[in-house]
Amino acid sequence: LIAERLRSQIIRGELEDGDLLPNEATLVERFGVSRPTLREALRILESERFLKITRGSRVGAQVATPSEHSAARYVGRYLQFKRVPVIDVHEALTAIEIPAVRELASNWKPDGMRRLEAAVLAEKNVDADWTAAIAAGIDFHRLILELAENRTLAIMHALLDGVIIASGRDIGRMFQPQAQTSVRRFRVVHEDVVRLIRAHEVEEAVDLWRRHLRAKVRLLENIQSMPGHDHALVDVLSREEIGTADRLSI
Amino acid sequence: LIAERLRSQIIRGELEDGDLLPNEATLVERFGVSRPTLREALRILESERFLKITRGSRVGAQVATPSEHSAARYVGRYLQFKRVPVIDVHEALTAIEIPAVRELASNWKPDGMRRLEAAVLAEKNVDADWTAAIAAGIDFHRLILELAENRTLAIMHALLDGVIIASGRDIGRMFQPQAQTSVRRFRVVHEDVVRLIRAHEVEEAVDLWRRHLRAKVRLLENIQSMPGHDHALVDVLSREEIGTADRLSI
DNA sequence: GGGGATTTGTCCGTATGTATT
DNA sequence: TAATACATACGGACAAATCCC
DSSP states (O other): OHHHHHHHHHHHTSSOTTOBOOOHHHHHHHHTOOHHHHHHHHHHHHHTTSEEEOOSTTOOEEEOOOOHHHHHHHHHHHHHHTTOBHHHHHHHHHHHHHHHHHHHHHSOOHHHHHHHHHHHHHHHHTTTOHHHHHHHHHHHHHHHHHHTTOHHHHHHHHHHHHHHHHHOHHHHHHTSHHHHHHHHHHHHHHHHHHHHHHTTOHHHHHHHHHHHHHHHHHHHHHHHTSTTOTTOBOOSHHHHHHHHHHHHTO | OHHHHHHHHHHHTSSOTTOBOOOHHHHHHHHTOOHHHHHHHHHHHHHTTSEEEOOSTTOOEEEOOOOHHHHHHHHHHHHHHTTOBHHHHHHHHHHHHHHHHHHHHHSOOHHHHHHHHHHHHHHHHTTTOHHHHHHHHHHHHHHHHHHTTOHHHHHHHHHHHHHHHHHOHHHHHHTSHHHHHHHHHHHHHHHHHHHHHHTTOHHHHHHHHHHHHHHHHHHHHHHHTSTTOTTOBOOSHHHHHHHHHHHHTO
């Protein structure tokens, strides 16, 4: 009940990001419960990433606004439990991005177009740095959703994107030498699609994007088809567990 | 760390739905921590709906497989925090369902077609019972996603559907007298779309479904446009809080 | 229906690790 | 370097709920 009260305050915006909660003794008094009970509530909120708790002087429980990252982990765990293959998630991303490109090509706004062209430019600038290049590529896909006038779909896209990043292995695969040529070609496609969107060439833009996404999935499939990697499932736990094993020394 | 160990076991399927965990004393011994510490871990997993804890003889912590319902609440809270309007969620559902219908009309399988026709029949049978009729209507939409060969999208659809149900108000609006005629007409549309899918009339099926979804959104908008209801945001907390207030007697 | 056994819920007191001043 | 403020952890005790006989 205490966790729910605090959580409600955070979601409603009464408690803002970075706000410091009173110390445990004060909270114990305010809610009229004992310390162990209060701590169970704080632990719940910490696990849900609504609080960030540190110990020491003049610190304590700090309010953390829910981020896409934390929501993505929950969804990712669910997908993992459902034994969903990673390729399936990529296909879902495709289904979400196609109508977004259509919408954007039909009626973009000047401000959005500026941001698209800035993103393309940013990709060009980091072309030498391989890590940054891939991050910029992911950002470009997200930007398209963000500009496409549906916040729910943008959030769903970000969640699934987050799941793939948390799962991590696909991104790792992109770093493999055999993938580099393809990834570099992707940047040019991004440039082209922006040009088509600007010209309101709806069908051409959609078609190019569809081919682009199919190429991305096929690239991952090809790299994935190494022995032992077939039908790789979503796996967001393995990475968390590395840290765990370390701290538990098992 | 303890929560993560147990959670990992549940997600990997080592602990199955309904399994009973040992009692607290045993767990304390097994993990080598004190009781308050263990309880914080159990509290985390309970809040994430991985455990269902009851007190009394011969019971205790029971493993609960993550359900769409629990995942939906998590996503719902995030949407609420982001101040997303309910209509926006409906539009996202539209974007997800359209390609699903296209895929289904292009190549359905005999088994899927059987289930579609059974769903239509089920809707016809509960036509008199208003509550059951609406539930059957929702099930029909879910079935389309389930048959459309992408599990991730089906899960996303179920999540958003769950958010709307948790938010609850839109469903309530469907019960209003002014909506009943429209909702009844929806059942006929479901029947028609199955016929078109069976006949592989792809574009016609997609077009009908697009109109159907637009009608649904418009219906909700019309009812919603009563004073004080404009741009209603996703609100999954209010319902939870009713229970809270009750138990806290505030 | 009642009593005993089992299990979680809650609380207190105390000691310890850690960050800031 | 010392003092302070904070979370972390432990052990023991009792209360409350549930189940079984």
